Amino acid sequence: MSDESDREIEDATVGTVADVLGDTTRPHSSGIPAPADLDGVESGTGYVVWHRKHLRLADHRALSRAVAEGDAVCPLFVFDPAFYSSDGLACDARIRFLHEAVASLNRLYAAAPKRSVLRTTTQSAAGLAEPTPAESGPSAGKTDAGRREASLGRADVSGLTVGFGDPVDILSRFVDRGWSVLTMATPTSRYGQRRDERVRAACGNAVTFVSGDGLVRDREWPRADWQSHVEDWLTASQHTPAWDDHDTAQLSIETGVTPAAVDEKFDITPVKTRVPSGTHRAATKRLREFVDQVPAYPTNISAPQDAREGTSGLSPYLNFGLLSVRQVYQHVLDNAPSCRGRSMFTDRLVWNMHYNQKLSDWPGWTERAVNPVFEGRNEDRHDPELVAAWKNGGTGFPMVDAAMRCLRRTGWLNFRMRAMCASFFTHILHQPWWIGADWYHHHLIDSDVGINYTQWQSQAGLIGKPSQRVYNPRKQVRDHDADGVWITRWVPELQPLPSQFLARPERTPLAIQQECGVTIGADYPSPVVDFETRRQAFWTRHERRRSDAARELRRPEIAKRASFSGGYEAAQAIADEYGRDGTEDGTQLSLGEIDDGGDEDTGGDRSVTGQGDADAADAEGPSTSDDTQSPMPTGVGASAGEPAPDDETAVPDDHAGDGSGTDHDGDDDASDAQTSIQRFE
Numbered sequence: 019m020s021d022e023s024d025r026e027i028e029d030a031t032v033g034t035v036a037d038v039l040g041d042t043t044r045p046h047s048s049g050i051p052a053p054a055d056l057d058g059v060e061s062g063t064g065y066v067v068w069h070r071k072h073l074r075l076a077d078h079r080a081l082s083r084a085v086a087e088g089d090a091v092c093p094l095f096v097f098d099p100a101f102y103s104s105d106g107l108a109c110d111a112r113i114r115f116l117h118e119a120v121a122s123l124n125r126l127y128a129a130a131p132k133r134s135v136l137r138t139t140t141q142s143a144a145g146l147a148e149p150t151p152a153e154s155g156p157s158a159g160k161t162d163a164g165r166r167e168a169s170l171g172r173a174d175v176s177g178l179t180v181g182f183g184d185p186v187d188i189l190s191r192f193v194d195r196g197w198s199v200l201t202m203a204t205p206t207s208r209y210g211q212r213r214d215e216r217v218r219a220a221c222g223n224a225v226t227f228v229s230g231d232g233l234v235r236d237r238e239w240p241r242a243d244w245q246s247h248v249e250d251w252l253t254a255s256q257h258t259p260a261w262d263d264h265d266t267a268q269l270s271i272e273t274g275v276t277p278a279a280v281d282e283k284f285d286i287t288p289v290k291t292r293v294p295s296g297t298h299r300a301a302t303k304r305l306r307e308f309v310d311q312v313p314a315y316p317t318n319i320s321a322p323q324d325a326r327e328g329t330s331g332l333s334p335y336l337n338f339g340l341l342s343v344r345q346v347y348q349h350v351l352d353n354a355p356s357c358r359g360r361s362m363f364t365d366r367l368v369w370n371m372h373y374n375q376k377l378s379d380w381p382g383w384t385e386r387a388v389n390p391v392f393e394g395r396n397e398d399r400h401d402p403e404l405v406a407a408w409k410n411g412g413t414g415f416p417m418v419d420a421a422m423r424c425l426r427r428t429g430w431l432n433f434r435m436r437a438m439c440a441s442f443f444t445h446i447l448h449q450p451w452w453i454g455a456d457w458y459h460h461h462l463i464d465s466d467v468g469i470n471y472t473q474w475q476s477q478a479g480l481i482g483k484p485s486q487r488v489y490n491p492r493k494q495v496r497d498h499d500a501d502g503v504w505i506t507r508w509v510p511e512l513q514p515l516p517s518q519f520l521a522r523p524e525r526t527p528l529a530i531q532q533e534c535g536v537t538i539g540a541d542y543p544s545p546v547v548d549f550e551t552r553r554q555a556f557w558t559r560h561e562r563r564r565s566d567a568a569r570e571l572r573r574p575e576i577a578k579r580a581s582f583s584g585g586y587e588a589a590q591a592i593a594d595e596y597g598r599d600g601t602e603d604g605t606q607l608s609l610g611e612i613d614d615g616g617d618e619d620t621g622g623d624r625s626v627t628g629q630g631d632a633d634a635a636d637a638e639g640p641s642t643s644d645d646t647q648s649p650m651p652t653g654v655g656a657s658a659g660e661p662a663p664d665d666e667t668a669v670p671d672d673h674a675g676d677g678s679g680t681d682h683d684g685d686d687d688a689s690d691a692q693t694s695i696q697r698f699e
């Protein structure tokens with residue numbers, strides 16, 4: 019496997035486990051003792067704690083419950099070969115990060131203060147034994163064996179039972195031996211959703227998906243009073259396993275399966291650079307360091323070169339659950355000084371939950387446009403050459419190209435660059451959103467299905483809100499990399515060009531191109547599309563469907579999918595206000611009519627700032643300028659129950675174009691300003 023595959027990445031549906039592995043599923047039934055047979059276990063109540071995400075011991079509700087209620091606990095991670103097929107959606111660097119996290123989890127379990135560890139051994143898994151030095155020696159260069167051993171360690175400590183195979187088979191084996199299974203409920207889609215359904219069907223009452231991540235699952239309308247539910251959860255005590263209070267034994271079955279062996283078996287060969295280490299130690303260290311940076315957070319968010327060190331970098335740890343959102347939230351509130359940066363940061367932790375709630379409410383986010391009006395958008399315009407130019411960073415728009423190359427090389431981008439490239443892909447290149455979303459999902463180390471796909475649909479304008487943002491990559495150069503330091507790092511062929519030409523290299527006078535030795539169109543591509551024409555075409559098409567899309571939000575089924583933080587009322591408010599039919603003379607509503615305070619530019623570049631949704635928050639939407647202002651979504655109007663950028667004073671009047679008068683966008687600086695947690699009410 020390699021990070022650098024150019025394949026079109028589609029569904030992670032893959033061959034069956036049997037296809038891939040034969041009968042190597044581990045542990046074998048014969049290696050699984052019944053709880054009642056374990057030494058010193060009295061009543062014989064045993065819980066398997068099945069880790070998928072939530073790879074930690076602290077603030078883990080399923081584990082806490084198992085320790086409190088069980089005589090024996092068997093923590094389990096299953097390497098599922100379905101995720102390793104050549105059609106898999108994860109780059110090798112993310113897979114390696116996961117392997118490191120599982121190795122680290124094993125060490126944590128080995129050190130946990132439980133009463134006793136009961137070890138049993140099952141047959142070693144053919145082809146999955148720990149790689150020997152002899153095996154790894156000659157192929158060290160090819161298989162990265164040295165780095166593998168350094169980052170994954172040897173399996174000389176054992177706390178976690180590590181399985182290999184179809185989780186449904188393995189969990190069924192435990193259930194057949196008298197174990198119950200507890201696992202944290204996690205929003206999933208595609209393969210993960212089908213797998214969880216199969217687990218439920220196979221294990222019946224013996225499996226419990228424990229809701230312990232603050233999301234709301236047990237209501238018809240999960241968004242009713244969502245904000246207060248989330249605040250209560252974030253500030254409540256963490257679920258700490260009380261090993262000391264209970265006489266719980268821990269079972270560890272040695273299966274011969276280790277992260278290092280799986281890494282080797284599938285030839286995981288990361289090529290990305292600057293990837294964080296997937297250990298709990300690294301996660302905690304990063305969190306502690308970030309606390310000191312919190313006051314500077316607001317000034318570090320937007321520019322990509324500042325964000326690399328200036329935002330928390332915690333996203334991969336939150337995604338795989340080495341840290342819980344609540345742990346981070348409480349640590350920052352307890353240890354960082356009260357300041358704007360602190361509230362901006364904690365708001366974003368709520369956004370993490372907001373988006374994951376969306377996937378929990380509707381698993382279809384990965385597959386279909388949330389608003390049926392937009393289903394199939396751009397499918398008929400699919401152009402593989404434009405897609406390839408975008409993926410490879412060869413569009414002729416330097417900020418986009420730098421971002422896309424950076425994504426591929428490092429697996430990370432800050433919010434603004436992610437949003438800008440998604441906007442460019444859908445609004446300017448007119449390509450189907452899901453191709454871009456899958457590409458991000460493959461390359462991002464932190465890719466969280468619950469955030470990535472919902473953000474993509476939001477940025478692509480597929481929800482039906484009365485607001486939409488189109489980023490202008492040229493303006494982003496001027497605003498966030500005027501001296502070109504970041505661009506030329508990733509697009510070195512532009513290095514010799516004076517920085518004033520980086521926004522539009524194609525306008526560099528020929529004499530200067532000659533002097534610099536850079537020919538635009540040869541050394542660096544000319545723009546692959548005409549920006550203004552494409553943007554105008556997008557707006558024209560989008561406006562035509564806007565009222566239809568708003569009307570769809572009246573349908574409870576669609577409102578539920580969209581999962582606005584303001585609930586059904588918010589969706590209804592949009593439908594009421596913007597879902598009108600065309601005006602009496604048959605024309606559609608104009609942007610000016612539906613724009614609730616946005617700045618529309620007659621040159622064709624429009625910012626409609628009545629961003630609904632944390633989806634606007636999402637767009638890091640313009641918002642309040644200080645901590646005291648937090649206009650509430652009213653349930654009506656453009657904000658329609660979602661955080662709304664209705665403080666126009668926060669939007670600086672700096673939309674200077676490039677002289678053409680047509681180069682404005684709605685991507686104002688204030689978009690990184692404070693949006694308080696209360697705005698989700």
Ligand SMILES: Cc1cc2nc3c(=O)[nH]c(=O)nc-3n(C[C@H](O)[C@H](O)[C@H](O)COP(=O)(O)OP(=O)(O)OC[C@H]3O[C@@H](n4cnc5c(N)ncnc54)[C@H](O)[C@@H]3O)c2cc1C
Pocket residue numbers: 329330331332333334336337363366367369370371373431432433434436437440458462464465466467469470471473474477635636638
């Ligand atoms: C198209 C697109 C795709 C995205 N895909 C992902 C993804 O797969 N995984 C992911 O974690 N984030 C995603 N984001 C959100 C955001 O870009 C990242 O969370 C952030 O850049 C991660 O860096 P950080 O941990 O240093 O963030 P910080 O600024 O330090 O934020 C702390 C945490 O808050 C959460 N957060 C921050 N911003 C957002 C946001 N806008 N929406 C939701 N949660 C947020 C994340 O958990 C993040 O780790 C995406 C954004 C866009 C526009």
